[in-house]
Amino acid sequence: MxxxxxxxxxxxxxxxxxxxxxxxxxxxxxxxxxxxxxxxxxxxxxxxxxxxxxxxxxxxxxxxxxxxxxxxxxHSPLPRAYQWADGSAYLNHVELVRKARGAEVPESFYHDPLMYQGGSDAFLPPCSPIPLRDEAWGLDFEGEVAVVTGDVPLGADAAACAGHIRLLMLVNDVTLRNLIPNELAKGFGFFQSKPATAFSPVAVTPDELGDAWQDGKVHLPLLVDYNNAFYGKPNAGVEMQFSFPQLVAHVAKTRELVAGSIVGSGTVSNHDRSTGSCCLAEQRMIEIIDSGAAITPFMKVGDTVRIEMKDAAGVSIFGAIAQRVVKHG
Known part of the structure; x- marks a missing residue:
């Protein structure tokens, strides 16, 4: 459905x-x-x-x-939600970021998901502009997949959480990269660096994905075009370290989730560089690793991004997130 x-x-x-x-x-x-x-x-x-x-x-x-x-x-299927929690389930993305900084990935990251609490009081419509007040803040898109849950009891394990997943959506987790370092240095996590998020025009029940929905993961490429040119097509299922039931269970460890809670996968990423990327930061990290400096700039006013997923027959499943950056204020 x-x-x-x-x-x-x-x-x-x-x-x-x-x-x-x-x-x-x-x-x-x-x-x-x-x-x-x-x-x-x-x-x-x-x-x-x-x-x-x-x-x-x-x-x-x-x-x-x-x-x-x-x-x-x-609008986004849920124009606002009781909860929006976003993970980082694709460890290739994490590994690249850490490697570019000359840091090792902590062993715990491979069995304990990363998660942050996003703002859920107002999402962006999927075909609306992304407002940007200052290009120096380093605007980036992040192509992701997310689930919408029903009521999830406190302490529910992954097997139980699988039965509480109602819908799936695509995500553009808009990020202001240049605001992140100072925020994380405070030791209290993201806030200003994570403005309003956009979700795909359509949310679908898991059965709509057919065989592509396996083990709580979506085994299809996430297609990203940047400024009307190919940017990435990594497969959302093959290198997802934590399944959606595991991510939901991580949230439910210490709290109940109410119906309409959204849990995201984090930026979809594959080790195979030929699949491209789902965010600018990842390409910048590759440039730093390869040549010592980032070349790719962050988004500017007038830039566009399109995020979509198609089935095996090439038919769009969720519709497309298609946004343009506009000057705010």
Missing amino acids: KLATYQNNTRDGQLMVVSRDLSRAVAVPQIAATLQQALDNWAQAEPQLQQVYAALNQGEAAGAGAVAFDAARC
């Missing part, structure tokens, strides 16, 4: 059921007005939404309200 949120005059938008080929969509206020409402009442809402989804894919009227799907009208 595929779900989206159209922007309207409310904070949380209007829930839409979207056809598998992303061609048609229908509002379902009789089931749930918003995606958060559906997640809060998933046991009752999910089978009803599946019925609408089946009718939409079969070309039936689905309440006579079906319209052409328009990604430009979408």
Whole structure:
């Protein structure tokens, strides 16, 4: 099943059921007005939404309200969320960053996930601009995958957490790289260096991925274009050190997760350099390792990024995050 949120005059938008080929969509206020409402009442809402989804894919009227799907009208599937926790499950990314600094990766990183708490009070729509106040702050994109959970009990293990994953989305985890060093030096983690994040136009249930959803990972390339040119296509499943159930369990170690919590994978990264990268920082680290200096600049006003994932037949699964950097203020 595929779900989206159209922007309207409310904070949380209007829930839409979207056809598998992303061609048609229908509002379902009789089931749930918003995606958060559906997640809060998933046991009752999910089978009803599946019925609408089946009718939409079969070309039936689905309440006579079906319209052409328009990604430009979408907000992030959850325009705001109770929780947004982002991991760093691709250790190649971590290893490159550490190697460029001349530092070893701590042994604990291989069995204890990295995680930070992001701002979740307001996300960016997937086709909206990225506002930037100062280019000196080092704006970067980060292509990721994320899951949306149902209610997860305190202390739930990975096996239990697998059953609480409701939806998957793509992510642009916008980062201000040049603000990170001073923040981390304080010993209290990211804050100003992590502005608003954007998620894909469409969220999908795991079954939509078919055989690509294995062991709690998405075994498909994440496609990134930067300024309308190829930038990366690393596979999101093959080198993911921690599965999504493991990442969710990491969050649940000391707290409950409420329905609508989002947990991210971190920047998708492969050891094979031919697959490219999903962020500028990784390419800069490779340049430092190879030649002693970073050459690739960070994003500037007018730059664009597109993040997408396609199935084996080349059909877009989530729609595309397509954003342009604009001057703010």
